[in-house]
Amino acid sequence: MVNCCGLVTAKNEPVPLKGVEVEVHVKGHVATVTSTLKYVNEEQSPIEAVFVFPLPGDAAVCHFGAKIGDAEVVAELQDKEKAREQYDDALSSGHQAFLLEESDKSPDVFRMNVGSLRPGESAAVSLVYIIELTVEADHALRFCLPAVLNPRYAPPETRLADVPQVTSVPAATVPYTLSLKVHLSSPQPITKVESKCPLEPLTFLNAEKTLAEASLSSGHKFNQDVELLFYYQDAHQPTAIVEAGSAKAEPGSLMGDPVVLLSLYPEFPASVTSSLATCGEFILVVDRSGSMDCTMHGGSGAQMRIDSARDTLLLLLKSLPMGCYFNIYGFGSHYESFFPKSVQYDQKTMDAALKKVQEMKADMGGTEILQPLKDIYSQPCLPGHPRQVFIFTDGEVWNTKLVLDLVKSNAHSHRYVRPALCPHLEYFDKCCVMRVVMLCVCRCFSFGIGEGASTALITGMAREGSGHAQFITGTERMQPKVMQSLRYALQPAVKDISIMWNLPEGLSVTTLSPPLNVIFQGQRALLYGQLKGQNSSDSEGSVTVKYNLAEQSVSNKLSFSLKPAGDTGLSLHRLGARALLRSMEQECGIGGPEQEGLKEKVLQLSLQSGVISSFTSFIGVLKGSGKAVQGPLLHRDVPTGHMMRMSCPMPQASRSAPRGMAYRKMCARSQAMPMMDACLVQSYPTTGFLVDVDMASVEREAQIDAEPQKDLLLQLIGLQKASGSWELDSSLITVFEKTEEEVAKETPSQADRAVFATILALIWLHGFKTEAQEEWEFLAMKASAWIRAQKVDYVPQCVQAGNALLGCEVQQEALGL
Structure with missing residues (x-):
């Protein structure tokens, strides 16, 4: 099932939300966020405004209130069912009411109802939540105000009534603006604040620089996630x-x-920390749903998500240690794996995987992440090779809680069976050979790609899977963050x-x-x-x-x-x-006396602390004259921004036709079905036929006449062998931008061509790509280890000749030789 989100046009359904004001108070690692949403009813009839919007998955929502004219109301936290009944009763009695509740399916999605808003009336609705700031690799503290809520995929068995109906428009056309101001207080001096959004200059409020203020530039359209990075001195110190x-x-x-x-x-x-593991089972799970055929960000020159994922898989495959095991899964509405089971990493299996990586497309429909994970967890672990699952997705699903439950239940319960000579056995075979069941930890590293990725899903999978979560937004490159997670995966398990x-x-x-x-x-x-x-x-x-x-x-x-x-x-x-x-x-769980008792404890803790939960809602009622509202109460969905993509129906006579650029352009012009969705899938019940057509691909095919020249670093990475070495061939020489004659002239006569090629590659990386060292660090470690294993005595001559050829001055010690 796809959660379809209708386009809202100003002609038919005017949007009542006019602006959002946000105040952020940061104290150390904690931020308190106050958001005020300003509504205006410009219609001739009373309306009920409904706004489904994202919040960080671990936000503690603790206040909800509203102001209409001079009258204010502070909402109370109540049992969710009772709050809904009170809301309906208030509207039927002619009162104004406000309802805020968390989605039952995903804790990072909230629904706000504002009713009834009379003609010409304005309302300011405020909510307060508290979050922990995440720590980036460079020790920056990351704050993200999510703006983009992409329509999310729901599995076929999900009932439509269980899925929040999200109204969304392309992010560029969101009709309301954002005003955001940050007040910083830190025990350590504040050094700087960075953001991809335009900021006013940072203002320090004391000489010690422990108090400061920052704000977005005025007139900012709330059409993208707002990410701020706060830098403190010694922010990594225990506190x-x-x-x-x-x-x-x-x-x-x-x-x-x-x-x-x-x-x-x-x-x-x-x-x-000086040594990294050389074993492990690495399972790379890649989202191939239609939404991966969108750009990483809205700026010029943005790479497609699926292209970035392919480049990242190339880097990961080249960085894996020899002798480990690996497999790659692609998933959408269905899933497939490169190999029936994990295979040992060597030149043959790496080449086979790379060939399939280059053929990967975002052509698998919806985002059904649950089924491939079930298949992965059903397979026995390999003795001596801890399982490390890397998941790449734009995180657009509704069954978040089911996914997290699965990851949690398998994080520490995977087992393998090995022979043993211990009298305390769990299993015997027919020959009385003893078998003992061993525990295998399965760690999960998750990556949220692009605007609108579900924070609850991405951070939740990493938390429940004892791994680490990363988000790639704006102009950020995926590769450095993935390599940081690989370093974590290669650290010994605690x-x-x-x-x-x-x-x-x-x-x-x-x-x-x-x-x-x-x-x-x-x-x-x-x-x-x-x-x-x-x-x-x-x-x-x-x-x-x-x-x-x-x-x-x-x-x-x-x-x-x-x-x-x-x-x-x-x-x-x-x-x-x-x-x-x-x-x-x-x-x-569902049913049973123990679960009911636990639900009651959740309800009581939520009410005691004033923090919203999946079983409670905020309800506020502003009592008026008590007279029923005259005329029908019109329902108005407030749109949330999302990355643009379109799903179009295929004409009956053309279902068997190839889906090329001409057909996609025809679908883009079609007005028969003006729907926006994240999964780009339209299902035909009579045939089960699936078609994916999206505006991003239309624009891409229309604008790009030829493939851009491949990045030289990626070319070099693509030429490395699984062992860590390179061959001195024309492809490598092209990367160095030299001629074969120039290379032949500088090659030491006694040197093996592969050894010299590998030393040249290392010198080139250290001499020309130092800014990307996080990306190629593991490649260089493999290369250095391979050279040392050759035990040749002409390495100094090769380093000297390589520096002369490439015009560098890299020392042999810097190459790890």
């Missing part, structure tokens, strides 16, 4: 903040007790993680965060804890994180003051409540 409880809350409750937030950056021993609290007598802690099951070098781990009991002095506490890493026992300790910080608005309490709510919601 701890204690927040006092509310005096109005019941003592001993979550909101009444203090809450501590620990931000940990575990440090691995140098002996471990085992037996334990957390020990050392608190003064009379105090104890209840952990609110899910169990810490993944640690990577250089990555932050956040822990929330509720401090219980009484402590007469402002003394210190500490927490120690212990784990086993590559047969070594490692511990990291952080001491912190128990004195509460200044007024933080209970933001840490609500984030802690949100973390606990998410864990409890994932345990809620």
Whole structure:
């Protein structure tokens, strides 16, 4: 099933949303966001405005209110079913009402109902949410205000009533503007603020540069996700903040007790970080739905998503260690794998995979990610090769919770069976050879591609799969972020993680965060804890994180003051409540007394903390005259921006015709079915025939007369052998922009041509592509290891000759030789 989203035209259904104002208060790693949406009814009849929009998946929504004229109303958090009934009753009684609720299917999608808005009347609706800022590879703190909500794919078995109906328009035509201002407060000096959107100059408010303000340039159209990067000095240092409880809350409750937030950056021993694993099973899962045939961003020269994915797969395949195992899956409405099961990585299998990668297209319909994951998890793990799943998708699905449940249930339960001579066996074969079942950890690394990727899906898969999540938006390149995740995947798996609290007598802690099951070098781990009991002095506490890493026992300790910080608005309490709510919601199944009891606990925690959940909604009623509204209450969907693509019906007589550029242009001009969807699929019930036609491909084929020249770095990468070496042939010489005569003249007479070619490639990378070192680092490591394995004594002469040929001055030590 495809969630179709009708185009809204100004002629037939005027859009009541006129503008969005956002205030962001950033304190350290936490941001409190206040969004105000301004509505105006310019029609002659009362309307009900409905707005389905995205929020970050882990946002703690804690306030909802509205102002109409001089009258204000603050919404209350209630049981979702009761809130809906109260909303309907209010409208039928002639009152104005406001309803905000989270989607049952995906926690990063919200629905707001504003009714009834009388002719000529305006309303300002505000909501407040709190989020954690994610940490980028360069230690920047990332804040993202999602604007684009692409229509999402729902599996065929999903009922239409279960899928929110999203009204969307091409991002470039979103009719309302955005005003955004950020107030920064940090324990460390603030160095800079960056964004792909135009910003006003950063203003510092004190000499220490720990207070600052930043804002978007005026008149900004809210037609793309707004991403801000905040840079602090020493932002990667471990920190701890204690927040006092509310005096109005019941003592001993979550909101009444203090809450501590620990931000940990575990440090691995140098002996471990200096080496990377040479084994593993790497399964690369690539979205090939129709929406991958859109551009990465709306600017000029933007690469298509599927093209970027192909380049990334090339880089990944070349970077894998010899002797590991791998497989590649493509998925859409169905899925397929390159090999029946994972194969060992060598020259033959790499070449076969690369040939199929070059043939990959965004031609598989909708975004059904659940089925390929089920197939992957159904296969036994390989002894000695930890499974690492890399998932690339634009994240446009509605069954988010089902996907996360699957990843979570398989992250630590995969098993393989090996022979053993141990008397404590689980299985016997017919010859009484003993078999023991071994646990195999399956880590998941996820990548959200382009505007509108579901934060709940991308971050959730990484969290539940003990991996790491990355988002590629705007003009960002996918390859550096993927290689960072590969480095994490090649780090040894951390085992037996334990957390020990050392608190003064009379105090104890209840952990609110899910169990810490993944640690990577250089990555932050956040822990929330509720401090219980009484402590007469402002003394210190500490927490120690212990784990086993590559047969070594490692511990990291952080001491912190128990004195509460200044007024933080209970933001840490609500984030802690949100973390606990998410864990409890994932345990809620369908039916059964245990699930019903857990649902009741979720409901009570949500109401106590004031943080919305999948079982609660915010409802506000502004009582008026009590007279019923005169005339029909018209339903108006407020459009959300999305990346442009179109699905068109195929004429009956042409269903067997090839779908070339001429046909796509014809479909683009067709007015028979003005629908927008993310999956680019129209199903014909009588035949089951599927057709995918999208405006991005139409524009691409119409504008591009010839393929652009391939990037020299990608050419070099494509020529590397699985072993890490290069051949000194005409293709490689072309990359160096030299002639064969020039190369022959500088080649040392005693040198093997492959050794000299590999040294030339390393010199070229270090001499001309230093800005892309994150991308080719693993390729260079393989190449250096291959050269050392040849055990030749003419390496210095080859380095000298290579520098002379290429005009570089790269030292032999820099090449790892």
